[in-house]
Structure formats: C-alpha cells, structure tokens
Amino acid sequence: MAEKTNPRLELSSRRYSSSSSGSSSSMHGRQQRHAASQAQQQLGSSRLLRHRPAAMDYGEAYENLFRSKVFQSEMVVKEFDSIMTELRRLSMMAARFPDFDLAGKEMFLDKMEEGTERYKLFMKRLELCDDAAAKEYLRYTNAQMLEGGFTLQAMFEGLTQSLGQYRSWLEEERRVSADPVKHQAFLAGFRQAWSNSAMGAIDMSVLAQMADPAMVVAAQKDPAFYKCIREISDNPTSETMSKWLDHPTIGPLVGAMWKSMQIARSRGQQ
Numbered sequence: 662m663a664e665k666t667n668p669r670l671e672l673s674s675r676r677y678s679s680s681s682s683g684s685s686s687s688m689h690g691r692q693q694r695h696a697a698s699q700a701q702q703q704l705g706s707s708r709l710l711r712h713r714p715a716a717m718d719y720g721e722a723y724e725n726l727f728r729s730k731v732f733q734s735e736m737v738v739k740e741f742d743s744i745m746t747e748l749r750r751l752s753m754m755a756a757r758f759p760d761f762d763l764a765g766k767e768m769f770l771d772k773m774e775e776g777t778e779r780y781k782l783f784m785k786r787l788e789l790c791d792d793a794a795a796k797e798y799l800r801y802t803n804a805q806m807l808e809g810g811f812t813l814q815a816m817f818e819g820l821t822q823s824l825g826q827y828r829s830w831l832e833e834e835r836r837v838s839a840d841p842v843k844h845q846a847f848l849a850g851f852r853q854a855w856s857n858s859a860m861g862a863i864d865m866s867v868l869a870q871m872a873d874p875a876m877v878v879a880a881q882k883d884p885a886f887y888k889c890i891r892e893i894s895d896n897p898t899s900e901t902m903s904k905w906l907d908h909p910t911i912g913p914l915v916g917a918m919w920k921s922m923q924i925a926r927s928r929g930q931q
Contacts, residue, residue, distance in 0.1 A: 722801040723882055727795030744783055747775045753866035756925055762836060766826045766831050774824055781817045809887035862897035867921040872914055880914040889915065
C-alpha cells in the first residue's frame with residue numbers, strides 16, 4: 662500500500678528547500694559583493710600609494726584648500742572654525758578625563774561624538790563638492806595618511822570605536838560608583854590605563870603652550886607626518902618618540918610632545 666504524503670508537510674518541505682536555496686544564494690551574493698568591495702578599496706589604496714607627492718605638494722594642497730572657492734563662503738569658514746575650535750578644546754581636556762565625575766565624563770563623550778560627526782560630515786561635503794582644490798586636498802591627505810597605514814575613513818572608524826570603548830568604561834564606573842571601595846579601585850586602574858594611552862599620555866593643553874603654530878603646520882605638511890602620529894598613537898612612549906626627534910620638520914613637534922608627556926606623568930605622580 663502506497664504511503665500517503667501529507668500535503669502540509671510536503672508544502673513545508675518545499676518552502677524550506679526554497680528558503681535554504683535562497684539563503685545560500687543570498688549569502689553567496691553578499692560574499693561576492695564583500696569581495697568586490699574589498700578589491701575596490703585595495704585598488705583605490707594602490708592608486709594612492711603609487712602617487713606619493715613631495716612635501717611641497719602637500720603644502721600646496723593644504724594652502725590651496727583655504728584659498729579655494731569653497732572657503733570663500735562665510736558659512737563654510739564659520740562651520741570649519743567651529744568644528745576645529747571645539748575639537749581642540751576637547752583634546753586639551755582629554756588628559757584629565759579620568760578625573761571628571763560621571764556627569765562630566767558623559768558630557769565630554771557626548772561632545773566628542775558630536776564634534777567627530779560634524780567633522781566627518783564636513784569632510785564628506787568636501788568630497789562631494791566640485792571644487793578642484795578640495796578634491797586635491799583630500800587626495801593628498803589620503804595619500805599622506807596611507808604612509809601611516811590608514812585613511813580618513815579608517816581614522817573616523819577608529820574614533821568611533823574608541824568612543825564606544827570609553828562609553829563602556831563609563832558604564833562600568835557607573836555600576837561600581839555606589840561602592841566607594843570598588844569605585845576607587847576602578848578609578849585607580851582606569852587612570853593607569855588612560856595614562857598609557859595616547860589621549861592620556863600627552864597633555865594637549867601643555868602641548869598647545871609649547872608647540873608654535875608654525876611648527877605644527879610644518880610638521881603636518883610633511884609626507885611622514887601621519888606615519889609618525891600613527892606610531893606614537895599606537896605606542897606613546899619615549900622610545901617611540903626618540904625615533905622622530907631628529908626629523909627636520911616633525912622632530913620639533915615630537916620634542917614638544919615628549920616634554921608634555923613628561924609633565925603629564927610628573928603631575929600624575931604627585
């Protein structure tokens with residue numbers, strides 16, 4: 662006697678088979694798109710790496726940007742100045758971040774996230790505009806950053822990731838804040854960890870007093886600037902900085918960074 666097939670089970674089986682096939686196809690499609698995206702990014706990076714402008718090119722691109730038609734707009738200039746002023750102000754407070762109370766830490770991170778997003782949006786607008794000087798500046802900036810192993814996009818992604826980590830620390834502190842003993846133990850460990858990071862090791866408020874603006878601009882124009890910054894950010898120690906102290910254009914800035922780090926450490930030991 663032939664076994665009867667339950668039509669509901671058969672229909673369900675067909676649906677499952679169809680769904681599995683579609684899911685597999687969809688996953689394969691996503692993998693193909695991801696591979697294509699990776700290849701496109703690598704191609705873009707290789708094009709930038711093949712074009713390694715001289716230091717004068719970076720300087721000209723930097724100066725031309727602020728003479729471009731984009732920066733003839735009073736609104737653009739005000740927005741740019743506002744973003745830079747806010748980020749500079751926050752960076753000068755960063756070394757003391759562990760000493761803020763919970764409300765202060767949350768306010769600082771809110772402002773950092775807001776400033777980072779505004780800066781990211783401003784750079785995106787430069788990318789989308791039709792101004793030749795803006796495009797030239799972005800091309801040279803990305804080429805210069807690639808010397809240090811990253812891009813503008815990677816920089817913003819790194820900032821977002823770091824801010825997320827700081828948020829998690831804030832939540833951890835909030836959880837232990839009701840217990841004075843646990844809270845003090847947390848703060849001691851946090852201060853130590855922060856002092857070993859780039860944001861905590863180098864007191865930007867001290868650096869701002871030591872670094873002449875012309876010194877900073879000269880360093881920023883050098884093709885090796887972002888390579889130097891990347892190395893110091895990854896490992897903010899005297900050993901790392903000593904590699905750059907004799908550099909003709911970046912060395913003076915690194916020397917000021919080293920002094921500000923020593924002052925920050927001596928203050929932390931008091």
